Amino acid sequence: LRTGFPEAVWGPGKTPEQIAQIMEQLHQRGSLALATRIEAQVHEQIRRLLPQVQYSPLARLCWIPRAQAIAYPGQLSVISAGTADLPVAEEAALTAELSGFQVKRLWDVGVAGIHRLLQNRQALQADVLIVVAGMEGALASVVAGLANCPVIAVPTSIGYGASFQGLAALLTMLNSCAAGVGVVNIDNGFGAAILAGQILRCGQQMATRLNSATADKA
Amino acid sequence: LRTGFPEAVWGPGKTPEQIAQIMEQLHQRGSLALATRIEAQVHEQIRRLLPQVQYSPLARLCWIPRAQAIAYPGQLSVISAGTADLPVAEEAALTAELSGFQVKRLWDVGVAGIHRLLQNRQALQADVLIVVAGMEGALASVVAGLANCPVIAVPTSIGYGASFQGLAALLTMLNSCAAGVGVVNIDNGFGAAILAGQILRCGQQMATRLNSATADKA
Amino acid sequence: LRTGFPEAVWGPGKTPEQIAQIMEQLHQRGSLALATRIEAQVHEQIRRLLPQVQYSPLARLCWIPRAQAIAYPGQLSVISAGTADLPVAEEAALTAELSGFQVKRLWDVGVAGIHRLLQNRQALQADVLIVVAGMEGALASVVAGLANCPVIAVPTSIGYGASFQGLAALLTMLNSCAAGVGVVNIDNGFGAAILAGQILRCGQQMATRLNSATADKA
Amino acid sequence: LRTGFPEAVWGPGKTPEQIAQIMEQLHQRGSLALATRIEAQVHEQIRRLLPQVQYSPLARLCWIPRAQAIAYPGQLSVISAGTADLPVAEEAALTAELSGFQVKRLWDVGVAGIHRLLQNRQALQADVLIVVAGMEGALASVVAGLANCPVIAVPTSIGYGASFQGLAALLTMLNSCAAGVGVVNIDNGFGAAILAGQILRCGQQMATRLNSATADKA
Amino acid sequence: LRTGFPEAVWGPGKTPEQIAQIMEQLHQRGSLALATRIEAQVHEQIRRLLPQVQYSPLARLCWIPRAQAIAYPGQLSVISAGTADLPVAEEAALTAELSGFQVKRLWDVGVAGIHRLLQNRQALQADVLIVVAGMEGALASVVAGLANCPVIAVPTSIGYGASFQGLAALLTMLNSCAAGVGVVNIDNGFGAAILAGQILRCGQQMATRLNSATADKA
Amino acid sequence: LRTGFPEAVWGPGKTPEQIAQIMEQLHQRGSLALATRIEAQVHEQIRRLLPQVQYSPLARLCWIPRAQAIAYPGQLSVISAGTADLPVAEEAALTAELSGFQVKRLWDVGVAGIHRLLQNRQALQADVLIVVAGMEGALASVVAGLANCPVIAVPTSIGYGASFQGLAALLTMLNSCAAGVGVVNIDNGFGAAILAGQILRCGQQMATRLNSATADKA
Amino acid sequence: LRTGFPEAVWGPGKTPEQIAQIMEQLHQRGSLALATRIEAQVHEQIRRLLPQVQYSPLARLCWIPRAQAIAYPGQLSVISAGTADLPVAEEAALTAELSGFQVKRLWDVGVAGIHRLLQNRQALQADVLIVVAGMEGALASVVAGLANCPVIAVPTSIGYGASFQGLAALLTMLNSCAAGVGVVNIDNGFGAAILAGQILRCGQQMATRLNSATADKA
Amino acid sequence: LRTGFPEAVWGPGKTPEQIAQIMEQLHQRGSLALATRIEAQVHEQIRRLLPQVQYSPLARLCWIPRAQAIAYPGQLSVISAGTADLPVAEEAALTAELSGFQVKRLWDVGVAGIHRLLQNRQALQADVLIVVAGMEGALASVVAGLANCPVIAVPTSIGYGASFQGLAALLTMLNSCAAGVGVVNIDNGFGAAILAGQILRCGQQMATRLNSATADKA
Numbered sequence A, B, C, D, E, F, G, H: 001l002r003t004g005f006p007e008a009v010w011g012p013g014k015t016p017e018q019i020a021q022i023m024e025q026l027h028q029r030g031s032l033a034l035a036t037r038i039e040a041q042v043h044e045q046i047r048r049l050l051p052q053v054q055y056s057p058l059a060r061l062c063w064i065p066r067a068q069a070i071a072y073p074g075q076l077s078v079i080s081a082g083t084a085d086l087p088v089a090e091e092a093a094l095t096a097e098l099s100g101f102q103v104k105r106l107w108d109v110g111v112a113g114i115h116r117l118l119q120n121r122q123a124l125q126a127d128v129l130i131v132v133a134g135m136e137g138a139l140a141s142v143v144a145g146l147a148n149c150p151v152i153a154v155p156t157s158i159g160y161g162a163s164f165q166g167l168a169a170l171l172t173m174l175n176s177c178a179a180g181v182g183v184v185n186i187d188n189g190f191g192a193a194i195l196a197g198q199i200l201r202c203g204q205q206m207a208t209r210l211n212s213a214t215a216d217k218a
């Protein structure tokens, strides 16, 4: 079993009743109960059934916090290009926070104004980066060139015309000339957070192993 | 008639004899005679028929210079991302030079190493820029964000897998979040040079008009 | 910094309150405040918050004019193929006018009735042309063949079936056998106007340089 | 049975022996024996087996003429855009001639130089037109707007980059804003000729019917 | 000028007022005034402004008949595959009738039940055929194999999944192994009728010419 | 384990030595040893290493027969559209025969000449049908409409232009308006034979079960 | 005629009155009357006209049962990956049951949790399997590898971003490295059931033939 | 600067001389000098110039080892589906080893025979996994469901027909219903290794930080 990670309910196509019921089950098992892609009015209906749910309208996430908060080591930064990419970026950032990770956010640093990114380079000093961008999606390549850690690229469906609902950004990211970039599905902020979480957990486990190896030697 | 611009012969699918014959006609009309996409061995055969031709193996261009050199005002910079993009970049740069324009070249400034571009920013101080990039093609957006002049973006077919022979770079450039970018066909260095030339000629004509208007007032 | 060009707010996905707030900030900085893709009812709501806004329902543009009008030299013509292309064509034309450029409009000169275009050829006598066309988008090639200045081609999403929301017109324009055509994204009238503006500004700057060079010599 | 039309052998993937054998059978049945897409060296081998074959290297057609020539009424013009489109255009023209129809050819009238087409407008005075064009394929729309007869459009695979082996020209022709255009497959000059032949035969049959009706009345 | 053919108004994206106004102009010029893709409620609004309009809810056509009916010679059959293809088939059939041609209709003869088509083969005895089919669009090939006259194929957007809004049927028809098929855009019943009309007019003109030639000889 | 079915070696990208070695292993295990997509010269090299191999140049199959022939009950017909489809059709037919099934072949019954298919309808009286067609791939729908048994459709990459290497035929078959058609990958004659074999084996197993049930009752 | 299979009405684009009328006709002919893709409110309207109809809101099927139930031999299992795939899976399962076949259902055994599938392997012991999956559609390959009977794969349009409305799952299934998989159109649960039914009927007919052959021998 | 990672030369389109020269430079800087996509004959030519190079014909990698071997902590497993995927899988595995990481290889565990994967589950006990698969690419989802660490998915261009040169596998992996999967470009084994290396380095750095924090506390 994959421990520590949220069991998430994919909201679209489910009734508020169904979502509330699955969330309650997850919560009773002791897991973080998280539902994704929840519109404001759906949240209203879920809250009538489960008054303890919390909600982020920007991230479109609805959740019941864990009884006991968990705090994992490791630093994740989520970086996004445009205002319209925020829902996906926040889905990633909040999912990671709810999973127990510390998150730095750097919004609106699209490549058309590269200075804002360069002025905020300290945010690239992280254990893992998530880069969220639509339209031409070029931010992932620039960030991966500047950073020295794994980069998770999330194309968004933001754009019009030849962006083909995120296809342009997806292709850009897959073709990144900066090696060390892993790409997830269009708009998949949730999946990026899970992958980031697994990378940080991998780091923690290596720390434990190396630590005990060092201790053994000592 | 569009004056001052090279009448170019598109090489592929024509025999060396056909190419030589058209070039000779162009030359006798007093035009620059230019043939594009000419492989080395094709050039050899053309040269046997037309000993005065010159050739650039990198740009794959073959030409007979104008009897009288022309020098138009205006500054063009051609900027390219990777080594493999050079044939297209040089096709653009050389076509512009042969057309009578002054060209600055800035090679190998791909976005994965943004510093090289930033260290060479003076090349962006031009009247018009041509940006040549394959793979994810992100360079056009970054340059257009830094520069304050028209940018012509040339996607190249360099890449593999999900680059789909230049489609990824093409879509990136069309979706550039930096306004002021005009895109030409994949690998179309020649077309980019013609467009750049027309922009510079437009500038010259405006100068003449504004000049004479000022003179009239004076 | 790119001076003289409108800072535009991309309307879709923003609330009227958000749009009004950004417009006010732009206006207070002394810029032209321009919002694009604004539907009539959104404009109504913006106007309640910002009574000084102006609106073009055809161009779907909403703006607060600059306190002091600017008038740049240079002549732009915007040419469009069909009635259904007018919103995009007018987005281009009006953006250019609001940016301080003089604009001639030539509407409804689709290639299926080439005579109308030929009868209005004087409109092609410009410093830069914007050609707006949907369906098969063939107008750009015909215009570029007739004109002797840079051509910016804007494919529109007008059409049905195998037009694939503007893809057919986009491909047509990218493959134009007439060199000297730069293409922007589908329906991107705004971007075409910014590029046209940069070309005209490039002309003006060359004029200044050449003039002062001439003056120096004199 | 469809009478009067050539039974054609599609050459690719067949051995010279197979092609020669089918041609001989067709010839012995009294039909025109026509093989398409025949390269020069394949023709050489066929001719060794069937000395009476004729060959057009441009059209890549190989045939044994009918014992008795047929001459059908009606006028077909074949119009092509660029030099590289000639093999397809000539496949169409020659197939029609071998089928017994009279053909006018108008080559190299691409839309980037619309004047050449307008100067040769008399070629558009026909009973049916075949328009052959690659790259952006815009010629079909312009011709259909000028002509007053059925237009058969043949996209060719000529082009590069975003022409996607004829897809761009195909989409252009399918989206033609001039009604009255029927499109055939990419590079299908043969099929265009057969369709043109059927249109002319339809005309002849209507003439016969209408004539005899008139005669009956008289 | 193309005489005898309806000047049609493409309805989508126009207000009822705009449509009514153009129709009135066409009518006053003596043309058939025809508007396509008109939904029932749009028709209601047009009729309030132009009480003399007629309407076919199936074909989604709205028109004012010519003051004097025209009857051209020649026989057209319109053949369609499935019930869902009827709007497009009827758009073709009615447009042709309103243009003055005689039309036979053969509905619901999809290739999955080839017998119905074979039992109604007499409908294939025509001067020109229009075949309308969605989903896999195979009907065009079967009909073209059985008939001995020009075939116009109209793919429809009927289907789901891998029909990709008519793309599957379009490709099927373009690849028809039966020569003599001209294809129009997806759902373009109107365009098919115009092309059919031009074929029949070509027949009539050939008849007149041949007739007078015969008369001259006599 | 799936018993009775050939373990096949996919030839492309393997050396003759590798292929021969795997075939020998399969043979020694008592299986039919079958290699697919084997060109004639590769076969020559395999035969030098494994003299007992047999080869079909048309089907491009190379095999060592089972020591003891197996003969399963059930009737399979393989039906193909054009001459160029034969390699795929024969790959299917021969694979099925080598697997122990009885196969009827019906070649060259493309839908453009529907009569040949109708004259050979007795071939459709089978337990399962494989239909192989390229270009527009319409044969599968027609056959499925006539037959009363499962139909396996194999699109081939035969065609040109808008056939897009088999995509057109694939889409046609997936959209078949005749239910009861299962589609395999482009050119996958082998896979079609395996599926047909599994259907026939399913029939045999049902027979055994029903038989013994009947026997039990008796 | 194909006996025993439901004549189904495809609901979309038909009025409740039209659907009810066709269903009544089918019912009066003694067939099972089945309508697919029927939304709840459409069902309400049909039921007002035909009170005897039954309805499954999950499968979106509406039907009038046969007067006399039929029960065919053979075992079909329907296996689905995710909750969101259930409507398509149930369309397949219920269509098969209404056609007279016995159906086992195995829901929610997506490959991301392979254990649930392995724990329920007995469901793979069937005469034919239908596998329903969206997103990446990988379940079909895994099942086909484990099972020893024909597998019918149904891609669903469930997913987002790069699932492209079922295209990803469709391609996955067509490329299955496990032979013996036949694919139907995206979301085509009905078609999968018909194909499964024909496979089982083929088995039954083989049983009858083999039995009588055995009996003859006995 | 990104330390510890190989500076790789992308071989295609470079002459052996160019490759040798860049490798020598890298080597003299003290880096591992690695060239990718090197065919056997190219390697021969490089070796003549640089006798110390080593070569793997399977991985198509050519390199000069570091003077001093580095050994980083952390466990990587590379898992591949089919024999034809080995070049890409080995490119990943060898690149990682040459970079200083320990690598376990698990070959030929495609999902059509899920047992082999399940029998080798201990290979999934790693700090990071690379999964390499072509055709339908389903292995990544199955592995990600079984493993509890980050998964890097590499689609390969192995397959034919509807695999579209790796597109099918790419889409499968992007749509993986198992969260925690990052995808790289088609055939990009090198990029996967770099990303894996960065994940392991991130782990090591976290270990150092956490250890020193623990030490500080102690």
Ligand SMILES: Nc1ncnc2c1ncn2[C@@H]1O[C@H](COP(=O)(O)O)[C@@H](O)[C@H]1O
Pocket: A007, A008, A009, A010, A011, A036, A037, A188, A189, A190, A191, G082, G083, G084, H177, H178, H179
């Ligand atoms: N926003 C999201 N993006 C991608 N996957 C998601 C998202 N939310 C939930 N999931 C996945 O979808 C699965 C739940 O699907 P379901 O059973 O339909 O609720 C979970 O296992 C999650 O891994």
Ligand SMILES: Nc1ncnc2c1ncn2[C@@H]1O[C@H](COP(=O)(O)O)[C@@H](O)[C@H]1O
Pocket: A082, A083, A084, B177, B178, B179, C007, C008, C009, C010, C011, C036, C037, C188, C189, C190, C191
């Ligand atoms: N109609 C338009 N088409 C293309 N780009 C636009 C348009 N309107 C605004 N933009 C660009 O979008 C950016 C603003 O995006 P946003 O910050 O989301 O409002 C501006 O910098 C403009 O360059």
Ligand SMILES: Nc1ncnc2c1ncn2[C@@H]1O[C@H](COP(=O)(O)O)[C@@H](O)[C@H]1O
Pocket: D007, D008, D009, D010, D011, D036, D037, D188, D189, D190, D191, E177, E178, E179, F082, F083, F084
């Ligand atoms: N160049 C061509 N383009 C399209 N179809 C052709 C061509 N040449 C032959 N055909 C058709 O292909 C069929 C012959 O194919 P085959 O039997 O393979 O020789 C004939 O019926 C022709 O209608």
Ligand SMILES: Nc1ncnc2c1ncn2[C@@H]1O[C@H](COP(=O)(O)O)[C@@H](O)[C@H]1O
Pocket: A177, A178, A179, B082, B083, B084, H007, H008, H009, H010, H011, H036, H037, H188, H189, H190, H191
């Ligand atoms: N096999 C490979 N796949 C993907 N990227 C590669 C590969 N080999 C080298 N590279 C990248 O390509 C760049 C070198 O390109 P080049 O300068 O053309 O040799 C390096 O920075 C690598 O990150």
Ligand SMILES: [Mg+2]
Pocket: A143, A144, A145, A146, A147, A148, A149, A178, A179, A180, H002
């Ligand atoms: Mg980096």
Ligand SMILES: [Mg+2]
Pocket: B143, B144, B145, B146, B147, B148, B149, B178, B179, B180, C002
């Ligand atoms: Mg700029």
Ligand SMILES: [Mg+2]
Pocket: B002, C143, C144, C145, C146, C147, C148, C149, C178, C179, C180
């Ligand atoms: Mg021009």
Ligand SMILES: [Mg+2]
Pocket: D143, D144, D145, D146, D147, D148, D149, D178, D179, D180, E002
């Ligand atoms: Mg016309």
Ligand SMILES: [Mg+2]
Pocket: D002, E143, E144, E145, E146, E147, E148, E149, E178, E179, E180
């Ligand atoms: Mg015919």
Ligand SMILES: [Mg+2]
Pocket: F143, F144, F145, F146, F147, F148, F149, F178, F179, F180, G002
């Ligand atoms: Mg059937």
Ligand SMILES: [Mg+2]
Pocket: F002, G143, G144, G145, G146, G147, G148, G149, G178, G179, G180
């Ligand atoms: Mg199996």
Ligand SMILES: [Mg+2]
Pocket: A002, H143, H144, H145, H146, H147, H148, H149, H178, H179, H180
């Ligand atoms: Mg996992």
